[in-house]
Amino acid sequence: xxxxxxxxxxxTHGTPRRAVLGGxxxxxxxxxxxxxxxxxxxxxxxxxxxxxxxxxxxxxxWVPGIDKPVALWNSKNPEVRVKVEKVSAVDGAQYAKMHAxxxxxxxxxxxxxxxxxxxxFLIDNGLLDLTKYGVADHKDKFIGWQWQQSVFGKAVYAxxxxxxxxxxxxxxxxxxxxxxxxPATWDEYEAAATAIRKKGAWIETFSAxxxxxxxxxxWQAGARWFGTEGDTWTVSIDDEPTRKVADYWYGLVRRxxxxxxxxxxxxxxxxxxxxxxxxxxxASWGDALLVGNAPKTAGKWxxxxxxxxxxxxxxYANWGGxxxxxxxxxxxxxxxxxxxxxxNTDPESIKLLIxxxxxxxxxxxxxxxxxxxxxxxFFGGQEYSKVFDEASKGVDTSWKWGPATDTLYQRLGDAFTxxxxxxxxxxxVLKKVQSQTITDLKxxxxxxxxx
Amino acid sequence: MRGAxxxxxxxxxxxxxxxxGFLLPFLALFLLCFIAPIGYALxxxxxxxxxxxxxxxxxxxxxxxxxxxxxxxxxxxxxxxxGFGRVLLFGAVQIPVMIAFATGLALLLDAASxxxxxxxxxxxxxxxxxxxxxxxxxWGFLYVPGISPxxxxxxxxxxxxDFLGRGAVLWSIANIVTWQFTGYNMLVLIAQLKAxxxxxxxxxRIDGASAWQVARHIKLPxxxxxxxxxxxxxxxxTLQLFAEPKVLKPLSNSIDSGYTPNLAAYNEAFTSNNQxxxxxxxxxxxxxxxxxxxxxxxxxxxxxxxxxxx
Numbered sequence: 001x002x003x004x005x006x007x008x009x010x011x012t013h014g015t016p017r018r019a020v021l022g023g024x025x026x027x028x029x030x031x032x033x034x035x036x037x038x039x040x041x042x043x044x045x046x047x048x049x050x051x052x053x054x055x056x057x058x059x060x061x062w063v064p065g066i067d068k069p070v071a072l073w074n075s076k077n078p079e080v081r082v083k084v085e086k087v088s089a090v091d092g093a094q095y096a097k098m099h100a101x102x103x104x105x106x107x108x109x110x111x112x113x114x115x116x117x118x119x120x121f122l123i124d125n126g127l128l129d130l131t132k133y134g135v136a137d138h139k140d141k142f143i144g145w146q147w148q149q150s151v152f153g154k155a156v157y158a159x160x161x162x163x164x165x166x167x168x169x170x171x172x173x174x175x176x177x178x179x180x181x182x183p184a185t186w187d188e189y190e191a192a193a194t195a196i197r198k199k200g201a202w203i204e205t206f207s208a209x210x211x212x213x214x215x216x217x218x219w220q221a222g223a224r225w226f227g228t229e230g231d232t233w234t235v236s237i238d239d240e241p242t243r244k245v246a247d248y249w250y251g252l253v254r255r256x257x258x259x260x261x262x263x264x265x266x267x268x269x270x271x272x273x274x275x276x277x278x279x280x281x282x283a284s285w286g287d288a289l290l291v292g293n294a295p296k297t298a299g300k301w302x303x304x305x306x307x308x309x310x311x312x313x314x315x316y317a318n319w320g321g322x323x324x325x326x327x328x329x330x331x332x333x334x335x336x337x338x339x340x341x342x343x344n345t346d347p348e349s350i351k352l353l354i355x356x357x358x359x360x361x362x363x364x365x366x367x368x369x370x371x372x373x374x375x376x377x378f379f380g381g382q383e384y385s386k387v388f389d390e391a392s393k394g395v396d397t398s399w400k401w402g403p404a405t406d407t408l409y410q411r412l413g414d415a416f417t418x419x420x421x422x423x424x425x426x427x428x429v430l431k432k433v434q435s436q437t438i439t440d441l442k443x444x445x446x447x448x449x450x451x
Numbered sequence: 452m453r454g455a456x457x458x459x460x461x462x463x464x465x466x467x468x469x470x471x472g473f474l475l476p477f478l479a480l481f482l483l484c485f486i487a488p489i490g491y492a493l494x495x496x497x498x499x500x501x502x503x504x505x506x507x508x509x510x511x512x513x514x515x516x517x518x519x520x521x522x523x524x525x526x527x528x529x530x531x532x533x534g535f536g537r538v539l540l541f542g543a544v545q546i547p548v549m550i551a552f553a554t555g556l557a558l559l560l561d562a563a564s565x566x567x568x569x570x571x572x573x574x575x576x577x578x579x580x581x582x583x584x585x586x587x588x589x590w591g592f593l594y595v596p597g598i599s600p601x602x603x604x605x606x607x608x609x610x611x612x613d614f615l616g617r618g619a620v621l622w623s624i625a626n627i628v629t630w631q632f633t634g635y636n637m638l639v640l641i642a643q644l645k646a647x648x649x650x651x652x653x654x655x656r657i658d659g660a661s662a663w664q665v666a667r668h669i670k671l672p673x674x675x676x677x678x679x680x681x682x683x684x685x686x687x688x689t690l691q692l693f694a695e696p697k698v699l700k701p702l703s704n705s706i707d708s709g710y711t712p713n714l715a716a717y718n719e720a721f722t723s724n725n726q727x728x729x730x731x732x733x734x735x736x737x738x739x740x741x742x743x744x745x746x747x748x749x750x751x752x753x754x755x756x757x758x759x760x761x
Contacts, residue, residue: 091701096721103726122508124724153505208704228506261596265702270597403507407723414530414707421617421705443524443725445500446507 049080049332056081057336058108060098062089063161063322064288065356066112069349073339080335082110092406095120102126102327109330110340114322115149116212118158119403121325123444128326129155133337141345145397146362150323159340160362162353163321164283165391166216169290171278172302172380174201182304186248189307193257196278204277205259205268206249208416211409212319213263213281217249218242219399220317221309226402227451233402233441236451238427238434244309246426253420260420269293281306283319284372284388288357291375298377303384305391316391318399321359360388404440411436489737496521496730521731530709531716531732535739537621538711542689545625550682552629553636557674558666560637561644572641575634583631587698590627595702615703624695632688636681643677644670679751683744690740693717712736 049055059070059082070084085108087094095117101107102124113121121127135156139147142160150158170182175192178199183189193203207213218225221241227234252258259277261267271277273294280286290301306316324340326333343349347366354361354371361367372385402408415429434450441448499517504510525531556575560568578586594614596602605612614623647670655665693713700706700714708722709715713736720729 092722099721099724119508120724123502123512125512152508155508209701231506233506260704262701262704265595266592267595267597267702274597276597404723410708410718410722414709417704417707440723443499443728444507445502445512 049335052079054079054081055332055335056083057110057330057332057339058082059084059110059112059324059339060087060094060108061085061112062087062094063112063353063356063358065352065358068356069343069346069352072348072352073342077339080332080339082339087112092409095406098126098327099124102329105329107327107329109327109332109336111325111327112161112322113158113325114320115146115163115318116215116401116405116409118150118323118325119152119401120406122152122157123403123446126328127157128328128330128333129157130159130326130333130337131156133334135159135337135341138341138345141341141364142362143364143392145395146321148397149321149401150325158323158325159337159344161322161324161344162285162359162362163392163395164285164319164359165388165395166220166281166283166306166317166319167303167384167387167391168306169280169282169286170302170304171275171297171300173300174275174278182302183307184305185311186307186309190248190252190257192279193252197257201275202259202271202277203257204279204281205261205263205271206253207263207268208260208420209409209413210263211412214245214412214416215409216283216317216319217245219396220306220315221245222315222396224399224451225408226400228400229449232447232449234449234451235402235434235437235441237408237437238430239451242430243427246430250419250426253426254423264289273297283359284385284391285320285357285359287375287378287384291357291378299380301379302382303379303387305387314390314394315396316394318392318395321362323362360385360392402437402441403446404437404444407440408433408437411440492730492733495727496734497727499727517727521728522735524728525732525735528709528715530707531712531719534709534712534715538689538692541621541625541692542686544622545628546682546685546689548625549629549633549685550636550678552633553640553681554671554674554678556633556637557640557644558670560641561670562662562666572638576638577634578631579635581631583694584698586627586631587695590623590630591699591702594623594699615699615705617705620699620703620705624692624699627695628688628692632685636685639681640674640677643674647673679748683747686744686747687740690736690743712739 057080059066061084067084070082074081087097094112098107098111098113098121102121107126113127118127131154138159143163146160146163147156150156150160168182174196175182178195180192180195181188183192189203196203215225218241221244223236223239223241223245225235225237225239225242227236249258253260259271261271263280268277272280272290273296275297280290282289287303290297305314308315324343326336326340330336343353344361345363345366350361350363350366351371354367355374357374360372369385369389370383372388373379373383376383411433412429415432416426418424419426419429438448438450497517497519498514499521501513501515502510503513560572563571581589593599593601596613596615599614602612602614613619651669651673652665655669660668691713692711696706696710696714697717700708700710708718712732716729716732716736719725719732
């Protein structure tokens, strides 16, 4: 019960208190406030680490190579050891595990949580409001819109790690051989799909179950699926921009210009390796994925900007990207926050993270764009991170996620699966998911209406 | 035994005490491991969450009485109800096929000469030792186009198969389940066959019955209880179908999150994080399993009696 009391305090007192007191003092005040609610045993209450006391923080993450920066931290901070526990990122398994751990009362101290999923942890009171521990002092170190993804009301719930601005990976050699120009608009993309199909290959796949990418496509077209009006959530999945996107992909699927197998699964990797699929609309972190899974295609890939709806536009979108969040039950939130900040801002840590392909850093400094070209040779010497960097600047930063995104993805996946199966159009998908999402949010005890 | 209650004699009282001594540990475990979780699920299924605070975030969450609204929600959700239709169709096809295979193998092994029987019995039973998840991963590799030698062979023969396609995937799952459990059911049937007294066969042989006639008129009627048992187990297993669709889901665009009722309840609990609705779905699933298995037992029980009197 005491952690709900703590969260309530956050809403009413958190920010003014921080404004009055400095970072460390505010943290101490936070402890004092939290202490009020406890009945003395203090077992689950956050503690201030005594000087010289050695503690171990657990960190659930699936980012490849995350153990390297963590090892660096451990060598520099013998008193605050961080233990990485790898969790599976297949099919949302990591979040199922985290939700279950919260419910069971034994979550880790820190967790890797993607931007879209942050709100669904908030309605479970799963994450700690970090303003009490002075997180706001670090705001300027991060890219504004990424920071904003974890801000709800006046509370800040997570530290940005990385984002995934989208771009189009293409097999330059195949496009050249077939005399096809890399598409700059969606019309050209469709034309390229037709031309590639005539050569017996496919442009790529529309994976029914990849809600993340579909959200990115809608995001680019100007959709805003979630919003707030006072205390009410608004849901607008069935809006004009999203319908435009749905109609477009339905057209490709109906005319069999695109595959419909799931992406990033064995069959998909196989197609990527053999060149049966000549492109992939992916995100900046996708470079490592291609390098790791299709090593024999080295040198043949290039990255071009995501196709535009109108020639000359520069609207892009984001796919994935994640935060380092501190769970509400963490006993040493101050140390956990310190680690989260260090992990995502320290130049050496960022360098290690980049080397292992974690996406586009959420930190403003500590790296140069060229550092992101870790796999330059694989992309024929192209400075491909510039493409993603440009895309990052063209992301509509007012996009917000709602409190049940994992359910939403599942709803989209189910509805697309059914629509592809029985041939019904994708507008029906939007209509269905719109009403389901409203029901889902109501079911969670939230106020909600159609936007 | 009607009439006034009879006093227990001393020996009876002692043996009752002894019986309770044996029963109590069982009852304690039964209560703790069986009744308590069911009670907890029932209790959870009657609650719902109310949230306060701006936008429902960061405020207090309260569990409040929900009556039967979680059940109503579950029954209105076509993701959940469609799953039931699917597993029932699955059971109607897969169970008879599997039981027929198991019976056939059991009869063959029972009739065969002793030499290789042990080997084949083990070989057929072996898949049961493979956990469901592993079996699904294994078969998953054999289903995925581009990797599977089966698909490749079919393609080179000009046959365009898609094991993971919309129409086929249910039967691909049925194949995994059949592969896994035929040997197990066969073993239960063989055990019952071994219990058939040898004189019956002797008498049949003296009467000049062929092997087929022995199987048809002696063995099959006598292993009826084992057939009923294996069918009921399979019925319950079918309703609980989970690991196979869960493992194949990422590989196939044809398995949705409510493919089986169990999967729907799992997703409700762990993806959507609505434990209360998940509890209601689990209770409903248990109810249906109960009704179907007892219904089946009643049905075959009735027929059995008719057969005896006729």
